[in-house]
Amino acid sequence: MSADIGVAVFVKTSALSPVKTRLASAIGQQAALQVFRASVSCLRSSVSLASQRCSLQPYWAVAEAAGVSAWGDWPTLVQTSGDLGARMADIYQQLRMRHRGAVLLGADAPALTPWLIVDACAALQAGPARVIAPTLDGGFILFGCNQDLQDVDWSAVPYGAPDTAQRFVATVATQLPLTTLPLQQDLDTIDDLRQLWRHPPIAPTDAQLRFWDQIPDWLGHL
Numbered sequence: 001m002s003a004d005i006g007v008a009v010f011v012k013t014s015a016l017s018p019v020k021t022r023l024a025s026a027i028g029q030q031a032a033l034q035v036f037r038a039s040v041s042c043l044r045s046s047v048s049l050a051s052q053r054c055s056l057q058p059y060w061a062v063a064e065a066a067g068v069s070a071w072g073d074w075p076t077l078v079q080t081s082g083d084l085g086a087r088m089a090d091i092y093q094q095l096r097m098r099h100r101g102a103v104l105l106g107a108d109a110p111a112l113t114p115w116l117i118v119d120a121c122a123a124l125q126a127g128p129a130r131v132i133a134p135t136l137d138g139g140f141i142l143f144g145c146n147q148d149l150q151d152v153d154w155s156a157v158p159y160g161a162p163d164t165a166q167r168f169v170a171t172v173a174t175q176l177p178l179t180t181l182p183l184q185q186d187l188d189t190i191d192d193l194r195q196l197w198r199h200p201p202i203a204p205t206d207a208q209l210r211f212w213d214q215i216p217d218w219l220g221h222l
Contacts, residue, residue, distance in 0.1 A: 003057035005121045005144070006095035007050075007103040008077055009043050010087075011060055013067025020108075026190035031218050038211045039187060042110035044073070045207035050117035057099065061091045085154035092149060100124075101146035103131075108187040109141040110211050111201045116181055120144050123179040130173055133181040136195075138162040141184045149173055193218065 012019050014033055024032035047058045060071040061079055068076045080090040088104055095102035101124035105112070116133065123131040124146040133142035138161065149172065157168045169178055185195055197215045201208055 002099060003051075004055040004099060005057070005101040005103055005124060006059060006099035007047055007056050007105060007117065007121075008059040008061040008091050008095055009040075009047065009105045009107055010063070010079070010091070011040060011071065011107045012063045013070050015070065016064045016067050020188075022189050023187070023193065027193075027218055034214070035187070035193070035218055036107075038207075038214060039110040040107050041207045042205065042211050043105060043107050043112065045205040046112050046114045046117060047105070049114035049205060050121070053114070053118050054121045056103075056117075056121050059095070061087075061104070063087075083155050084159045085157055088143070089149070089152070089154040092145070096148060101144060103142060103144035106141045106186065109135075109184055110187060110208060111185055111196060111199070112141065113201055113203070114205065115203075116142075116184075119181060120179075128176050129179065130169070130176045131179040131181065132165060132169060133184050134165040135184050135186045137186065137188075137192075138164055138166070139186065140165040140168065141186050142181065143168070143172075145173055145176065147173060147176060190219075 019036040020032040058074045060074050060076045062068050062071055062076050063079050065078045077091055077094050079087045092102050103120055120131045120142055123129055124144050128147050131144040132140050134140045152172050157171050200212045
């Protein structure tokens with residue numbers, strides 16, 4: 001029997017696509033690549049630990065079809081072409097074909113805890129529902145739902161805007177109850193990295209401990 005919830009982490013393959021370009025402009029490409037890989041490790045750890053506490057199946061949602069072989073520990077889904085809204089809608093539909101509920105995660109949230117992922121899955125276990133984890137910059141790092149959303153225009157939302165999360169929940173499945181999880185810090189810029197350094201997660205995973213231990217070295221590249 002398949003898991004109740006499919007959880008897809010959106011990733012790029014660093015050998016094929018630029019990663020953390022805004023951060024790289026401040027600390028250099030090599031350090032930014034290390035940050036990216038360590039952040040992905042944090043997500044891998046948190047999702048894996050969450051899977052021990054609730055019925056979820058993790059996936060990598062890979063940006064490049066040629067990069068699938070680089071992501072071998074979980075099943076892979078390939079992102080379609082198009083803007084972020086189109087890519088999220090497609091991965092969501094792929095998950096819903098396999099599972100009762102679907103959760104989409106960004107890979108730039110190293111502070112995301114297993115407990116928050118468990119809470120997101122729990123929000124989708126009862127009746128029709130949505131769940132979102134907004135970020136401090138106005139976006140969101142997690143979205144989940146347990147209904148078909150094929151008629152929703154995900155691309156109508158302006159991603160990267162100061163009110164992206166607000167406009168997303170006002171556009172996507174507005175008829176469904178919404179659970180809003182605590183604000184999260186994502187990681188795109190040097191200021192985000194500094195903010196993460198000041199606010200490490202409570203009860204961090206081993207991967208998160210390693211991430212936070214390396215932050216002074218990454219900031220030392222300035």
